[in-house]
Amino acid sequence: MQFLFDNFFALTISGLALGAVYALIALGYTMVYGVLQFINFAHSEVFMYGTFAVVWVLYFMGASGTTGPAVYGKFAIALLVAMAVSASVALLLERVAYRPLIRRGAPRLIALISAIGASFMLAEAMGLRDRLVGFVGLDDELAPYVARARDTRGLPLEIPRVGLFTIGDYRVTNIDVIVILSALLMMVLLDQFVRRSRLGRGIRAVAQDPESAALMGVNSTRVVQLTFLLGGIMAGAAATLYMVRIGATRFDAGFLMGVKAFTAAVMGGIGNLRGALLGGFVLGVAENWGSAVIGTEWKDVVAFALLVLILLFRPTGLLGESLGKARA
Amino acid sequence: MSTAASTDATEPRASAGTSRAAALRGARIREAWHRAPRPVRWLLGLLVVLFFYALPILNPPIISTPDTDFGGVLFTVAVYALVAIGLNIVVGYAGLLDMGYVGFYAVGAYTVAVLTSEHGSWPFLLVLPIAMLTTMVSGILLGAPTLRVRGDYLAIVTLGFGEIVRLTLVNSEWLGAAAGISKIPSPPDLPLFTVPHISWDTGVPLVDLGRTTTFLEFGVLDQVPYYWVALTVILVVLFFDKRLKESRVGRAWEATREDEDAAEIMGVATFKFKLLAFALGALVGGLAGALFATKQGFVNPQSFALLLSVMFLAAVVVGGQGNRWGVILGAVVVAYLPERFRGFEEWRVLVFGLALMLLATYRPEGLIPPGRTARVKKARKEVAALEEGDVEDTPSDPYAGAAGSGALNRQRSADTLATHTDPRTGEETSSHD
Amino acid sequence: MTDTTSAGAAATAVAPGGKALLEVDDVTLKFGGLTALNGVSFEIREGEILGLIGPNGAGKTTCFNVMTGVYQPTSGQVRFEGEPLTGRKRHKITRLGIARTFQNIRLFRTMTVKENVMVGADARHKTSVLGALFRLPLHRREEHEGSQLAQELLDFVGVKVDADELAGNLSYGDQRRLEIARAMATKPRLLCLDEPAAGFNPSEKQRLMELIRKVRDQGYTVLLIEHDMKLVMGVTDRIVVLEFGKKIAEGTPEEIRNNPAVVAAYLGVETDEVGEAVEHGGTDAIDAVVSGDAADVVDHHHHNEEEGTDAS
Structure with a gap:
């Protein structure tokens, strides 16, 4: 307990940074769930592919040795590529693992199984990389990008940590600020998009009442695609921020992050964008505080116990469920 | 009734449309099964059961696993099947999405480990019921607060439970931490006779006297007796499962799954029955875990990864949730195929994932969906219609045929009702007259 | 008429x-x-x-x-x-x-016709797990009673399909009648x-x-x-x-x-055709509603009203 008080600000700020990443991933779960009532289990892999995109791009740009503002520039490029890669994977998922089932009117549990299958496939495909690459004889050239598929992959370039200002006794670094602010910015953009744009209204309409939306001329297939696309973009952003913070990834890095992000989404009230944000932050901070009090090894136990507690007292999450309703 | 008769008459002609041919064939097999006299069914069932008992002795080629011990693989498959039967109660019957079922499996295994090895040396046969009870209690403890939570949230809450159990195992010195618990004793031996295995090495079945299994001697190398025990447990559980499904309890589960509000309004205490499903499902999961622990001889947290829950769920859904034979087949697919193709280590999870997706798309109800006599009868009508060449649609006006005879029938049925059921005391009914 | x-x-x-x-x-x-x-x-x-x-x-x-x-x-x-x-x-x-049926039919669609009615009968029954597992006498008695009652009630309400048919496969009218049978089974x-x-x-x-x-x-x-x-x-x-x-x-x-308030409630502010009927006096107005097209007019009007409020 003393440890928590001694390091209160450090734990809280890094918890917020961790929570920001959860929140960005959670958006993908929450939007797809809000529109389709479908747990997109494979969203964790959308995130994971984003983290690898960051690694590849930085390698590809010959990143090692870069200094100064160029570092930020290269990460900005990596962010765009990660978003593109994650969004593509998300769209592919929608097309291959989701749409064919819905056409056939499959029950939701089946869609979940399909998503689980897709998740296994995507993760394993990443794990198989060097075999695949070996088949086409690219091993030597691409070795730095793809070798040792099941190993942890580190970044060739990191943003140097600089202390910016002090809160309490904690020196807040540029990394903390970048992660938290970028996540908030993405979140605000998405929120505004869903609330104000025509396409966003379509999403809300379908979430609220698919039949009426269809009657009113909303193309629900488009809306579903858009939902997956937006979720993918957010996951790409999350992947970049994750790499900025952690600096390494692995073919199975998505699973635990996915579970946590989904927890955050449920905690905040699934289907609710602002709920995802709140849930992410609450989860990130609670994990840090919890591990400070009873030990890091119990971090995940704290997360899930908190989820159960919240659901007991607020069965629809902290902010309630509503992608369709005004709270959006 | 006339359709059934015509089916009988035209059965051998089998000139059904090609698109439906396979479905019809399946329906025919079921129909034949349901029509067979009871003793025939019993005899056939007995033969099938005997075949499964003999399987590890027979070592049939193709089915037998070249890369791993066949008896051990069969045991694993049997444990998966047991788990699938248990999880089917929760997911298939009661419609509760449990993604942390591995937690119960772990509780059962660790109860055995703790009581027989780590903190006591109680006999296995005494510990087994204790393990089942402990798991059932853990199911109630998890279910009581969480089953009030809406359906979809249950998935994540149970997932969390599975993970909490695993992390507790990893972090508790008392439970052996990451290293786990070893030296778990096997069940007591009861050596009665010895059977030689069959060898197919030369292409023809030969009795291999060099490789024998003693009934029942639980050795380290020979895992066949464990398989026999697991198979026996499965049969017992199946027996009870069937009885439960065809009772008030089974109906309450299904009604709750179909429409919880309507069930509640029809007098079903839905929460109680959901909790009951959870508790019984947990009990079976714990039983499977206990068997696993005693066969393995040791347990550690790695054996209870979250991924296992996903595999269990996949077994149930792939096989056909709600159908006990379906989920067993699903368990066989999920547990056996990866073992059979161990040579393709790198690819098997990938292929498994692909298989899940394909199954979900092309067999959304599972390999063997819940077969109802109703479906069989419907299929029978289709068979008849197709064979007669005129596909008869159901009349669009449901009363077209019934209207004429309706009044008469009602008159008759009213009489029967009056004589048998009287909701009130007799005098009130008569007071209207 | x-x-x-x-x-x-x-x-x-x-x-x-x-x-x-x-x-x-x-x-x-x-x-x-x-x-x-x-x-x-x-x-x-x-x-x-x-x-x-x-x-x-x-x-x-x-x-x-x-x-x-x-x-x-x-x-x-x-x-x-x-x-x-x-x-x-x-x-x-x-x-x-107290038993009820539902305006928008809510049968247990994947259960058989008979099972649907038996769920209703089960409301009065007591057997639970042990009774079912070991087929205790109480269980057997209740199953028998439920099964027999189901058949009688199905006959009574006039559902003439096979009792083992799935409820979801029934015609619309039979589904409505099955709901009544299910409710009656709770006695x-x-x-x-x-x-x-x-x-x-x-x-x-x-x-x-x-x-x-x-x-x-x-x-x-x-x-x-x-x-x-x-x-x-x-x-x-x-x-x-x-x-x-x-x-x-x-x-x-x-x-x-003959209650003017009722007539007003039903017809007072209705469409023109019905409004005309009102002028002839309450009884006639109701009869108009009862006996013919006016009923449809009113119905339609109500439905539109309902949709209007839902959409807003």
Whole structure:
């Protein structure tokens, strides 16, 4: 307990940074769930592919040795590529693992199984990389990008940590600020998009009442695609921020992050964008505080116990469920 | 009734449309099964059961696993099947999405480990019921607060439970931490006779006297007796499962799954029955875990990864949730195929994932969906219609045929009702007259 | 045309002046700022068929839901045989002896016809896990009773399909009748039917009326919520009329037929065609509604109204 008080600000700020990443991933779960009532289990892999995109791009740009503002520039490029890669994977998922089932009117549990299958496939495909690459004889050239598929992959370039200002006794670094602010910015953009744009209204309409939306001329297939696309973009952003913070990834890095992000989404009230944000932050901070009090090894136990507690007292999450309703 | 008769008459002609041919064939097999006299069914069932008992002795080629011990693989498959039967109660019957079922499996295994090895040396046969009870209690403890939570949230809450159990195992010195618990004793031996295995090495079945299994001697190398025990447990559980499904309890589960509000309004205490499903499902999961622990001889947290829950769920859904034979087949697919193709280590999870997706798309109800006599009868009508060449649609006006005879029938049925059921005391009914 | 049947019902209406089975006592229900029910009081007497009518949005179904425990009243009380229902669990209310059907059919579609009815019978049964696992005598007795009752009730309501057919495969009319059988299997003291004739054609409605009378003749008390005036007038002993969450009239079908407030509620502000009918006087107006196209006009109007409020 003393440890928590001694390091209160450090734990809280890094918890917020961790929570920001959860929140960005959670958006993908929450939007797809809000529109389709479908747990997109494979969203964790959308995130994971984003983290690898960051690694590849930085390698590809010959990143090692870069200094100064160029570092930020290269990460900005990596962010765009990660978003593109994650969004593509998300769209592919929608097309291959989701749409064919819905056409056939499959029950939701089946869609979940399909998503689980897709998740296994995507993760394993990443794990198989060097075999695949070996088949086409690219091993030597691409070795730095793809070798040792099941190993942890580190970044060739990191943003140097600089202390910016002090809160309490904690020196807040540029990394903390970048992660938290970028996540908030993405979140605000998405929120505004869903609330104000025509396409966003379509999403809300379908979430609220698919039949009426269809009657009113909303193309629900488009809306579903858009939902997956937006979720993918957010996951790409999350992947970049994750790499900025952690600096390494692995073919199975998505699973635990996915579970946590989904927890955050449920905690905040699934289907609710602002709920995802709140849930992410609450989860990130609670994990840090919890591990400070009873030990890091119990971090995940704290997360899930908190989820159960919240659901007991607020069965629809902290902010309630509503992608369709005004709270959006 | 006339359709059934015509089916009988035209059965051998089998000139059904090609698109439906396979479905019809399946329906025919079921129909034949349901029509067979009871003793025939019993005899056939007995033969099938005997075949499964003999399987590890027979070592049939193709089915037998070249890369791993066949008896051990069969045991694993049997444990998966047991788990699938248990999880089917929760997911298939009661419609509760449990993604942390591995937690119960772990509780059962660790109860055995703790009581027989780590903190006591109680006999296995005494510990087994204790393990089942402990798991059932853990199911109630998890279910009581969480089953009030809406359906979809249950998935994540149970997932969390599975993970909490695993992390507790990893972090508790008392439970052996990451290293786990070893030296778990096997069940007591009861050596009665010895059977030689069959060898197919030369292409023809030969009795291999060099490789024998003693009934029942639980050795380290020979895992066949464990398989026999697991198979026996499965049969017992199946027996009870069937009885439960065809009772008030089974109906309450299904009604709750179909429409919880309507069930509640029809007098079903839905929460109680959901909790009951959870508790019984947990009990079976714990039983499977206990068997696993005693066969393995040791347990550690790695054996209870979250991924296992996903595999269990996949077994149930792939096989056909709600159908006990379906989920067993699903368990066989999920547990056996990866073992059979161990040579393709790198690819098997990938292929498994692909298989899940394909199954979900092309067999959304599972390999063997819940077969109802109703479906069989419907299929029978289709068979008849197709064979007669005129596909008869159901009349669009449901009363077209019934209207004429309706009044008469009602008159008759009213009489029967009056004589048998009287909701009130007799005098009130008569007071209207 | 209707008069012969409705006159018959009206004649018996005087007879069942039994004691009150269910009392709705000054019930008010508010959703946020909206008052769905406002001080509604009436009683259902033993052995009668009570009709609960009113224009759409009048609070019929809400009232019904309060009676069956789906909603808890904001104030006031619902008493069943003198016992307040407030705070009771829904499945316990069923076991007390109130059963219902649903306006939008809610059968257990993947269960067989017989099983659906047996779920209703199970409400009165006690066997649980041990009884089922070991087929104890109680279990066997209850299964037998449920199974037999199911067959009898299916015959009684006139569902003539195979009892092993899945409920979801039944025709629309059979599904409605199966709902009635399922509710009756709980052996209720009070059977509540929520718009049982919705979607029926005239000949089906005629048969439904016969069925409802037959149910009453078995000794059940029936509460009927219905849109179709002809059906309500033809089959009920007494009628309670709701409008905007308030009770505006109560009486025999004859009295209701001549009640100006009811006529106004139903027709006062309606479309032109009906408005014309009103000028001829209340009775005629109701008859116009009862006997012909006007009913459809009113119905349509109500449906439009309903959709309008939903969409907003």
